[in-house]
Amino acid sequence: MSSQTGSDDADLHFSANDSFDVIVIGGGGSGLAAAAAAGQAGAKVLVLEKQPQLGGTTGWAVGSISAAGTRVQKRAGIHDDSQSFIEDMAAFTAELLPRDNPGLRAMLAREAGPTVDWLEDLGVAFAGPYAEPPHRVLRMHNTVPGPRLILDRLERAARLSGAEIQTGAATQALLVDANKQVYGVTYRVGGHERRVMARGGVILASGDFSGNDTMRQAHLASAAARAVPINPNNRGDGFALVQPLKAALCNMDAIFGPQLRFRRASRLGLNERMPTWPWLAKAAAFFFTHAPSWMLKPLVRSLMIANMSPSERLFEAGAVLVASNGQLLDPSRPAHSVAHTNDRTGYIVMAAQVANQFSALPNYISTAPGIAYAFFKDYARGRPDLVHSAENASGLAVALQMDEFSLASSLGVLAKTPLIALGPVQAMLTTTEGALSVDEKCQVLDANGSVLAGLYAVGCMGQGGMLLRGHGLHLAWAFTSGRIAGNIAAQSSKSD
């Protein structure tokens, strides 16, 4: 992957079929938001997605979006503003503020609310808002059934506006003229290489680099470098595409993780099977916001099908973390210690009576933050593949094919009691934070802070140095930056 430069390319003739106003690289959340916004602004749009299906990491997300000043909040009687949103976000990352990007952070705080309203206008229904301290008011908006609903609405809006969407189409290179203006891309589809031109700009929405082993090792600390990426397909292609342009990179070493997570179930959950019909989504959002918790049980179980994180309360209550060979691991940094095992896999082992304590708040096993909590019985019923019981360490060692001596010595006095093991758990990465440097129009900048004309970056690729700790900020940025860049690139195609 590279940029192709020079007058030969600049002189190339493109037929009308090969010319677009805006080309979007990546059909995840930020890319589809960019395509929908550019299409709504009247641009002729092409989306190139390398996978056979749209969605990217966005499709794996819980679907939480944190935003201030939304209609959802107003309907719930909540008064909110972007300044208090900025202050509360800062409380999550106080020690990292010197490395953050205050301009983009203010833009996120200001524009995430209008983004949520825009998504509502497109037919997305939100449950909530929900609390997430230290946010001073309820700011977390959740979609039911998950981000699939948003992806579906954005794709529909893009297609309705006439956008062309090609899957299985991997972008290979940016086309750059002698003045360093990006004017198109080359991509491969069905074994053929194609060239297309973009009058208004190319929008890089190609996601993060968590799936690229070499980049993880080059930039991240050892535990994160060894962790299992949830989306192995996000291989940092965008970084390779911009390399010849000498685009500036920021905070490549920053990461919030790895996190300990249960392995994903092989079957799809209710949340993933539910149709995305707008009326059903609206009814589901209402139900989710207002129904008593017992009525939400089927959805709670369904959410656990995804890669949920076990609560650290398990270790506080006396659970022990062991490697898959039975060796004792350090529970104070569970994900780090699991990441450094040979197979990056572990089990949480506890006395059966401890497991039974995890049956009511505050003792939950996992949570979809602010939305729902899952307890031991939910796991026993919904994820029996993760629950292993035995009369003692010897029985558990047989069930988990572990070394009996190792397990018994890790468990100490617990070894002779009835036991429950939860797992396998793995050290996983949701997303990396390192990104291209961008300005408040999402235009990509070089090392001197100059704009690389014709090139925008959005979502993870265009995070611009922001360190998004706390829930719901990555999706807020993906949809917000996509919406803004799509609009600006569309306007630029008209003025050129």
Ligand SMILES: Cc1cc2nc3c(=O)[nH]c(=O)nc-3n(C[C@H](O)[C@H](O)[C@H](O)COP(=O)(O)OP(=O)(O)OC[C@H]3O[C@@H](n4cnc5c(N)ncnc54)[C@H](O)[C@@H]3O)c2cc1C
């Ligand atoms: C389990 C999980 C739960 C999460 N939950 C939340 C949540 O609730 N709230 C939140 O805010 N964040 C959440 N996140 C983080 C959030 O999902 C991501 O940060 C966000 O979706 C990134 O969006 P994106 O558009 O930048 O990337 P993506 O959605 O990954 O899209 C990038 C797309 O580009 C494509 N692509 C890459 N290279 C090329 C190429 N060369 N040519 C063409 N296409 C290419 C990829 O295939 C992909 O489809 C979660 C993440 C995970 C893993």
